[in-house]
Amino acid sequence: xxxxxxxxxxxxxxxxxxxxxxxxxxxxxxxxxxxxxxxxxxxxxxxxxxxxxxxxxxxxxxxxxxxxxxxxxxxxxxxxxxxxxxxxxxxxxxxxxxxxxxxxxxxxxxxxxxxxx
Numbered sequence: 001x002x003x004x005x006x007x008x009x010x011x012x013x014x015x016x017x018x019x020x021x022x023x024x025x026x027x028x029x030x031x032x033x034x035x036x037x038x039x040x041x042x043x044x045x046x047x048x049x050x051x052x053x054x055x056x057x058x059x060x061x062x063x064x065x066x067x068x069x070x071x072x073x074x075x076x077x078x079x080x081x082x083x084x085x086x087x088x089x090x091x092x093x094x095x096x097x098x099x100x101x102x103x104x105x106x107x108x109x110x111x112x113x114x115x116x117x
């Protein structure tokens with residue numbers, strides 16, 4: 001997956017936006033003001049921080065060298081994924097899971113506006 005593909009995929013979710021609150025190089029993807037992905041899209045190798053269920057996060061780290069505890073994030077809930085270390089399909093799945101976790105934490109009224117009860 002290229003940086004452009006990662007960016008387009010993240011922005012393809014309902015109400016997803018890209019912001020740069022930290023540096024101009026760090027893309028922060030949010031839904032309804034909540035972060036679901038962070039990436040320095042120009043970095044080599046390309047990495048992305050994604051939210052994850054704590055138990056699954058530990059299992060993924062054990063199974064994949066490309067997945068480590070989230071850099072500068074709560075290590076229990078976030079993973080850093082080296083995109084080139086996995087096929088595109090699992091990366092897309094992890095991004096979607098992160099988005100879904102964040103949406104699940106939103107108030108019901110906001111979830112309904114996103115068509116994701």
